[in-house]
Amino acid sequence: MATERTTDKRHLRSALTRQKLLVAAKQVFLEEGFQKATISQMIVAAKIGYGTAYVHFQGKEDLLSVLMENVMEQFYEIAAISFVPATRDEAVHTIRKQTLAFLKMAEAERHMMQVFEQAIGISSVISDKWKGIREKFIGRISSDIAYSQSHGLARTDLNHLLIARGWFYTNEMYLWEIVRDEHQSSVEEIAVNITDLYTAGLYL
Template sequence: MMEKEVMDKRHLRSIKTRQKLLEAAKEVFLEEGFQKATISQMIKKAEVGYGTAYVHFEGKEDILIVLMEDVMGKFYEIAEISFYPKSKEEAENIIHKQAYSFLKMAETERRMLQIFEQAIGISSAVSEKWKSIREKFIQRISKDISYAQENGLARKELNHELVARGWFFTNEMYLWDIVRNERQESVEEIAKTITAVYTRGLYL
């Protein structure tokens, strides 16, 4: 029993240390940018030992990938919105809501997404991670399109994965535009426009 208590305490301490490192790393990335940030700065800010830090993470790329998973998890929750429309109008409403929420989240998470964009351009590990995140979204969209096709709402002759890829890339392009502050139009206007173009091409 005593041994289990010791193990539990160790496990709890390990989780807390990992969390402290992630929080410190986020601050350092936001202050320094991806390129200049160092794991030494993160360790110092988190007030943990060097050895302890390397038990949890191999380096700053490894830490950023975990932070990326956390942030993109919020975006993925939007993609996971229940999608069982009974009509084209209902489908359009759900898709518009998803596109709007996705792009609004880009505004909310702008600063961290700026760090991710820097890292994607520099680190092959982060770039590969972004590709796998992208594929997860595409597979989810593809599933929704298949549902619409099977239920006679969308054009059956269209390849659902290709359509899903096109839709995600449209959203991703505007996401980066928002992150870089390159758009004058409102999120609402962008979401409305891209939803109209997408649904009118796909739905019957």
């Protein structure tokens, strides 16, 4: 029992150290940007030893990968909302709601997303990470389209994988415009317009 308690304490300490480093890394990335940020700054901010830090993360790319996963999981929760529409109108309503929530999340997470965009352009590790995230979203969208096609709500002459990719790329383009604060219409107007265009071409 004593050994188990010691092991539990060690695991708890390890988890707390990892979390401290992630919190510190987020702070440094937001202050310095990806390019200027260093793992040394993060270790100092977390007030932990260098050796301890490298037990958990190999470097700043590794830290940013985890932070990216954490942020994008919020986006994926929106994409993963149960999609079992019985009618075309129900499908359009759900997609419009998802699209608005997705773009609103980009607005809410703008500062961290700016760090991610910078890193995607510099680091092959982060670029590959983003490609993996993109494919996860496309897979989910493809499943939703296939469901609609199999239930007589959407056109079956269209390839659900191709349409899913095109739909995600549309959302991704506006996501980065919102992150850069370059969008010329409100997030609400963007969501309504792109959803209506997408569903008009796909749904019966």
